[in-house]
Amino acid sequence: VSRHTRITLLTDFGTADGYVGAMKAVIASSAPDVIIDDIAHDITPGDVRAASWALGAYWSRYPAGTVHVVVVDPGVGSARRAIAARIDEQFIVAPDNGTVTFALEEARDVAIREIDNTASDICATFHGRDVFAPAAARIAAGTPFETIGPAVIDPIVITFPQPIRTDAGITGAVIHIDRFGNLITNIPPSMIEGHTTVNVNGLPIPIRRTYADATIGDPLALVGSRDRMEISVRDGNAARLLEAAVGDTVEFVAAP
Amino acid sequence: VSRHTRITLLTDFGTADGYVGAMKAVIASSAPDVIIDDIAHDITPGDVRAASWALGAYWSRYPAGTVHVVVVDPGVGSARRAIAARIDEQFIVAPDNGTVTFALEEARDVAIREIDNTASDICATFHGRDVFAPAAARIAAGTPFETIGPAVIDPIVITFPQPIRTDAGITGAVIHIDRFGNLITNIPPSMIEGHTTVNVNGLPIPIRRTYADATIGDPLALVGSRDRMEISVRDGNAARLLEAAVGDTVEFVAAP
Amino acid sequence: VSRHTRITLLTDFGTADGYVGAMKAVIASSAPDVIIDDIAHDITPGDVRAASWALGAYWSRYPAGTVHVVVVDPGVGSARRAIAARIDEQFIVAPDNGTVTFALEEARDVAIREIDNTASDICATFHGRDVFAPAAARIAAGTPFETIGPAVIDPIVITFPQPIRTDAGITGAVIHIDRFGNLITNIPPSMIEGHTTVNVNGLPIPIRRTYADATIGDPLALVGSRDRMEISVRDGNAARLLEAAVGDTVEFVAAP
Numbered sequence: 056v057s058r059h060t061r062i063t064l065l066t067d068f069g070t071a072d073g074y075v076g077a078m079k080a081v082i083a084s085s086a087p088d089v090i091i092d093d094i095a096h097d098i099t100p101g102d103v104r105a106a107s108w109a110l111g112a113y114w115s116r117y118p119a120g121t122v123h124v125v126v127v128d129p130g131v132g133s134a135r136r137a138i139a140a141r142i143d144e145q146f147i148v149a150p151d152n153g154t155v156t157f158a159l160e161e162a163r164d165v166a167i168r169e170i171d172n173t174a175s176d177i178c179a180t181f182h183g184r185d186v187f188a189p190a191a192a193r194i195a196a197g198t199p200f201e202t203i204g205p206a207v208i209d210p211i212v213i214t215f216p217q218p219i220r221t222d223a224g225i226t227g228a229v230i231h232i233d234r235f236g237n238l239i240t241n242i243p244p245s246m247i248e249g250h251t252t253v254n255v256n257g258l259p260i261p262i263r264r265t266y267a268d269a270t271i272g273d274p275l276a277l278v279g280s281r282d283r284m285e286i287s288v289r290d291g292n293a294a295r296l297l298e299a300a301v302g303d304t305v306e307f308v309a310a311p
Numbered sequence: 312v313s314r315h316t317r318i319t320l321l322t323d324f325g326t327a328d329g330y331v332g333a334m335k336a337v338i339a340s341s342a343p344d345v346i347i348d349d350i351a352h353d354i355t356p357g358d359v360r361a362a363s364w365a366l367g368a369y370w371s372r373y374p375a376g377t378v379h380v381v382v383v384d385p386g387v388g389s390a391r392r393a394i395a396a397r398i399d400e401q402f403i404v405a406p407d408n409g410t411v412t413f414a415l416e417e418a419r420d421v422a423i424r425e426i427d428n429t430a431s432d433i434c435a436t437f438h439g440r441d442v443f444a445p446a447a448a449r450i451a452a453g454t455p456f457e458t459i460g461p462a463v464i465d466p467i468v469i470t471f472p473q474p475i476r477t478d479a480g481i482t483g484a485v486i487h488i489d490r491f492g493n494l495i496t497n498i499p500p501s502m503i504e505g506h507t508t509v510n511v512n513g514l515p516i517p518i519r520r521t522y523a524d525a526t527i528g529d530p531l532a533l534v535g536s537r538d539r540m541e542i543s544v545r546d547g548n549a550a551r552l553l554e555a556a557v558g559d560t561v562e563f564v565a566a567p
Numbered sequence: 568v569s570r571h572t573r574i575t576l577l578t579d580f581g582t583a584d585g586y587v588g589a590m591k592a593v594i595a596s597s598a599p600d601v602i603i604d605d606i607a608h609d610i611t612p613g614d615v616r617a618a619s620w621a622l623g624a625y626w627s628r629y630p631a632g633t634v635h636v637v638v639v640d641p642g643v644g645s646a647r648r649a650i651a652a653r654i655d656e657q658f659i660v661a662p663d664n665g666t667v668t669f670a671l672e673e674a675r676d677v678a679i680r681e682i683d684n685t686a687s688d689i690c691a692t693f694h695g696r697d698v699f700a701p702a703a704a705r706i707a708a709g710t711p712f713e714t715i716g717p718a719v720i721d722p723i724v725i726t727f728p729q730p731i732r733t734d735a736g737i738t739g740a741v742i743h744i745d746r747f748g749n750l751i752t753n754i755p756p757s758m759i760e761g762h763t764t765v766n767v768n769g770l771p772i773p774i775r776r777t778y779a780d781a782t783i784g785d786p787l788a789l790v791g792s793r794d795r796m797e798i799s800v801r802d803g804n805a806a807r808l809l810e811a812a813v814g815d816t817v818e819f820v821a822a823p
Contacts, residue, residue, distance in 0.1 A: 059599040059600070061595055063588065063591075065585075065588070068490065069351075069353075069490035070349070070350065070351035070353060071351045071353050071361065071490065072351075072364075072368060072487075072489040072490055073350060073351070073364070073365035073366065074368060074489075074536075075351075076321075076348070076350040076351070076365070076368055076369030077372055079319075079350075080369045080370075080371075080373040081372055083317055083373055083374055083377070084372060084373065084374045087315040087374060088315070090346075090595075090602075091348065092603065093349060093582070093605060094582065094585060094588040094591075095581075095583045095588070096582070097581075097582060098583055099583075100490065105583065108584075108585070109583060109585035110585065111585070112584065112585025112586060112588055112589050113585050113588030113591070113592045114592075115592075116592035116593055116596060116696075117592040118595055118599060121595070129522070130522075131521070132520070132521025133521065133522070134523075178534075178535075178536045179520055179521035179533070179534070180521065180533065180534075180535055180536055180541070180543075181536035184372075185536075231584075233584040234579075234580065234581035234584055234612065264644070264691055265643070265644025265645065265691035265692065266641070266642075266643065266644055266645070266692070267642060267644055267646070277691070277692065278691070278692075279690075280586075280589075280690045280692055280693035280696065280697075285692070287692075290613060290641050323746075325607075325609075325745075326605070326606065326607035326608070326609060327607045327609050327610055327611075327621060327746065328607075328620075328621055328746055329577075329607070329620070329622065329623070329625050330624060330745075330792075331606070331607075332575065332577075332606040332607070332621070333624050333625045335575075335604050335606075335625070336626075336627075336628035337628055339602075339604070339630055339633070343571040343630060347604065349605060357802060385778070385802055386778075386779060387778065388776070388777025388778055388779055389777065389778070389779030434790070434791075435776055435777035435789070435790070436778070436791055436799075437791075437792035440628075
């Protein structure tokens, strides 16, 4: 193991129960040189969509060889598979429940293997410690990817509605809401040329370059950091102001 | 110091006030090669039981030489002792307030020393920074354990009710509730052979292997990751559904 | 880069959206040997005062060469400058919005440079990833400080009321409230010699050495870990008991 190799951890375990500590202990014991980067442990319990979205924010910017562990796993102990994906020159270790969805969108080269999780000493309620952390440590230590397990050709992916062009403009949806209450949509900036306004829950909102282009407390739409259109409120919280939720419809229109 | 040596941190300090940052700074300054693993900083303020339980989740899986710092310390600045425990080939640094309880249960070989905390430059409200972090760095740097301070033979331990066999079955208690609302009991799986049901707050709950063996929203009992019986709700929260709290009674019984 | 060099991260990004993960990825890619220390990511969104206060808790205790990244940045994308400060032998990278206030108070030797943030591939809403993380990695990698950008001689600092002596005693203010509900004032212990009591929201509170000198549930004033007077409640929460907020007045008086 190079002492540059990193394993990242994203879970819904919280930290206070020591579950993440147990995963770190397993990694430290079998791959002591690896650097462990916490990403987050406060994903809403069981929210696979949110975990997949978050993974999409960072994985591709990590260096080659990084192993990303993502455990948001309501199906733990069931027949759901455990998988390791090689994407470009990095790796993802996760339950086969859609976690890889947003990462696959960006990947050029993907191979997926099934991780065996049938050993008798694996606790049926804690694969993070007993399956995923050991698999990540093995991959970080250089285990040939092909030896992980049988090839998987049908990983589970989450399907999202795609934005569509209508007579009125572009109709899309809110696919994520972040800590600041920003509404992140499924609409890329390239689609909205010629449009000037977005309607969210009945309110028309202007498109601007950045927060400072709006008056404090006013909503605006802008290009977000994941190359999708977002709706924000300057120094405020768009989700609260607009009473918006993931799945809500947004409509970009041309000014009249 | 080997650059593999790890110091883990578990506190109730939160992170936003910079208190944990100050502890990391002290460690980085005196033992720069040590790897610092955050475990958790969101223990409920003053909840020594919760900290001790969490410590039990990870300490024994870390490699030899690891130093575990646990600071949940409502008695800071009082006459309570500061201690360093050598358990098997690892170390715990903590106030002498019961923090070590669950770790001692599992340890084969234990020695405890008192850490001097009388220096004039020690702030009476922040021994995490001024006593425990420096002591952890010294131990990680190889200071002989025997030189830490005088031997302690009577560390404070928290006493918990033990499960008991009755005519009706096994009576135990909830000793921890985790982020998912799982009720963790003090009853080992080995005690419940022949029993099929557990009664919690008047509700009979079946014993299953894993979450997927229950219908979504239904409660079940199963063997947890700490080798105790737990009560869960599939894709739900048992603590909320059963209105349960730490200390509540659980009764395993045979089916009629 | 020495493998001892550390970059610390303090933000209001939360962790669940993967924004901090993206910053870590950028650092890992360009400065793989650097150790990344999380300080906190749960600063109240936009609360620059709180971030500046937290930074003051740890920066000066880190070893020479450490780079402290602080991104609480409601003005992201506006004309506000991005700055790098060299303070003593360490560095701070932050928006020019007052973040450096408490660090400057303690610094003996300060130089500040402006970081260019006009490149076309910089997202207007995420300078943490596209400006501050890359700048921190460059500084950690040994880029000469003078080459960062033009000198800044007028960084924005937050002004706080100073404690004043009155006929009645010392009048000061609450400048921070921590996770435990402790009220941290702007009054140094050196000012209160001869005073015995502090009045907070109408309640007289005695000065003690440490928490254990008060009865459980009772308020007390004591010297805090940042060398300011604090008001606490033993095993309780002073902010709740006293219904206190940042900015509230406190008055130290001599006993009658």
